[in-house]
Each structure stands twice: as C-alpha cells, then as structure tokens.
Amino acid sequence: MYDLFVLHFTSPRAWGCTADELSQMYRQHLSHDHAEVGVGSGYFLSSHGRADWTQVSLIDPNPAALQYVSRRLTTPAVIRHVADILDATTLPPQRYKSVGANYVLHCLDASGDSKRTAIANLARLTADDGTLFGATVLGDAEHNRLGRALMRICNATGAFDNTADDEASLRHHLSAHFHTVHIERRRAVAMFTASGPIR
Numbered sequence: 001m002y003d004l005f006v007l008h009f010t011s012p013r014a015w016g017c018t019a020d021e022l023s024q025m026y027r028q029h030l031s032h033d034h035a036e037v038g039v040g041s042g043y044f045l046s047s048h049g050r051a052d053w054t055q056v057s058l059i060d061p062n063p064a065a066l067q068y069v070s071r072r073l074t075t076p077a078v079i080r081h082v083a084d085i086l087d088a089t090t091l092p093p094q095r096y097k098s099v100g101a102n103y104v105l106h107c108l109d110a111s112g113d114s115k116r117t118a119i120a121n122l123a124r125l126t127a128d129d130g131t132l133f134g135a136t137v138l139g140d141a142e143h144n145r146l147g148r149a150l151m152r153i154c155n156a157t158g159a160f161d162n163t164a165d166d167e168a169s170l171r172h173h174l175s176a177h178f179h180t181v182h183i184e185r186r187r188a189v190a191m192f193t194a195s196g197p198i199r
C-alpha cells in the first residue's frame with residue numbers, strides 16, 4: 001500500500017517527483033557498504049538490491065519497519081539498528097560508503113534545530129569518500145491543489161513537519177556539514193547528494 005500510494009501516486013501527483021526518478025538516484029549512489037536511514041517499506045533498496053553487499057545497515061526507530069525491510073531484502077548482509085537520526089548516541093559508530101535518507105527529513109519534528117541535527121548525524125555516518133543522498137518534500141514550494149491538501153493533512157496529523165522547509169535552508173544545513181552539495185528540484189521535492197563530510 002505504501003509503495004503504491006506514497007511512491008507511485010502521491011510522490012509524482014502531489015509533489016512532482018516520480019518513483020523512477022528516485023530509483024535512478026538509488027541506482028546511481030547505492031554502494032556495497034550502505035546505511036539506509038528511515039527505511040519505510042524498503043522499496044528502493046529491494047528494487048536495487050546488490051549481489052555484492054558487504055553490509056547494509058537499516059536505521060529506523062520503528063522495529064516493525066526494520067523487520068519488514070530486512071525480510072524484504074533477503075540478504076544476510078543486513079544489520080538492523082533501532083535508532084533515531086536526531087540522537088547520535090543511538091546510531092551505529094561506523095561510517096558508510098553510501099547513506100540514503102529518502103523522504104525522512106520532512107517527517108522530522110521541526111522544533112529546535114532538528115533538521116540541522118539530522119544532517120550533522122548523517123554526515124557522521126558518511127565515510128570520507130562516501131556519499132549521502134536522498135530527497136525531501138519542501139513545504140515552502142509551488143504546491144498544486146493535491147499537494148496543498150496533503151500538506152495540510154500531513155502537517156496536522158504530525159506525519160510531516162515541513163511547512164517552513166525550503167531549498168535555501170536545506171542547502172545551508174548540508175553545506176555546513178559537507179564540502180560538496182548538489183540539489184536538484186522536482187517541483188516540491190529537493191533531491192540531494194552530499195560528499196566530503198566536514199569533521
């Protein structure tokens with residue numbers, strides 16, 4: 001249901017970014033040594049599963065999501081971490097060649113400096129020669145009618161906390177923690193890659 005409704009319907013129709021465009025991002029950046037933060041249904045990992053995975057660390061506060069995705073991936077290389085990207089003490093101490101954080105930042109509680117904290121912790125997980133990649137729905141964007149309705153519902157129910165999120169603040173937070181930052185827009189979605197974590 002999540003794959004169908006969120007990735008194949010809401011993402012293209014409300015936010016302007018197709019599942020194929022997100023798939024292409026995974027195809028380009030997923031490495032044999034990967035951490036996925038905010039695993040959801042594991043759709044992109046399972047469609048681009050690698051035969052040569054040395055490890056794939058799944059990081060999410062929801063144990064049910066971790067269990068579901070590790071079953072879906074069918075590789076013994078999976079390691080599950082019940083952890084919160086806002087709390088560095090819960091995160092694995094390793095660094096990874098690729099770190100995915102897709103459609104996670106817009107879900108995080110916007111009070112305080114949580115988006116910046118999340119990006120700082122994502123930089124900690126990224127190896128010196130590694131790449132962070134992902135996408136996030138920006139609240140401060142040109143939304144269509146469906147997007148505006150979903151923004152209202154998702155922010156009212158707490159599924160999203162992104163009304164103030166914009167491309168400039170995303171770029172600012174990423175640039176504070178990575179030497180190289182690239183953002184590509186698909187209407188309300190910012191697809192980002194960042195490399196060269198600043199220690």
Ligand SMILES: C[S@@+](CC[C@H](N)C(=O)[O-])C[C@H]1O[C@@H](n2cnc3c(N)ncnc32)[C@H](O)[C@@H]1O
Pocket residue numbers: 007037038039040041042043059060061062065083084085086101102103104107108
């Ligand atoms: C909208 S889903 C995105 C799933 C998937 N990455 C995708 O692209 O379809 C958001 C995921 O982020 C997780 N999440 C929410 N808050 C988190 C946090 N503080 N730290 C890590 N993951 C979090 C949720 O449990 C959920 O699995």
